Amino acid sequence: MTDDSDGPMWPPEMFKLFTETGEQAVETQQEMFQKMLEASMSGGMDMNMNQLGTMTGTATFKTRVQSGGRISIPDAEREALDIEEGDIVQAVVFPVKRNREE
Template structure:
């Protein structure tokens, strides 16, 4: 029988709620993009002109720095016209963990 004191020290509901909200926001933005791209609004605008919506998004890899900071590469900041102090929305997906203590297991 497992001991109940071995459970997580943080409330799983808090993590789940934050993750679900981020996922819902990302899904909503993707749906809006597809609607704009394929003209579900009934407009006769061409697909190339709708591709302009993609110019407001970027995907890139970056490393987590001390204190949990991440950096947006220069090329992406310039392409998206992002300046210091601007507020941006991010979705973070870990792709590789680089920890010394994991390699010893």
């Protein structure tokens, strides 16, 4: 077996796995939301719709890596998700395009 360094950085199987994992996460989130909504409607939980909405807030966007490895969340996403300076968020990062010579 040879080391083919000219091959794709991310094999198609990995992209397929990323896609499937993302779809499963969305399905799981939708199922959880549905169950919580049903419990709320039946009186099993004391929760209003604003609290349910904050549990499903996510965003997908492209951004550039800045010096020191920093990334910025665009204004529109920060406003939509009510993210302010100092808030802690979770990020999942996928390289999209590399602009460098290797």
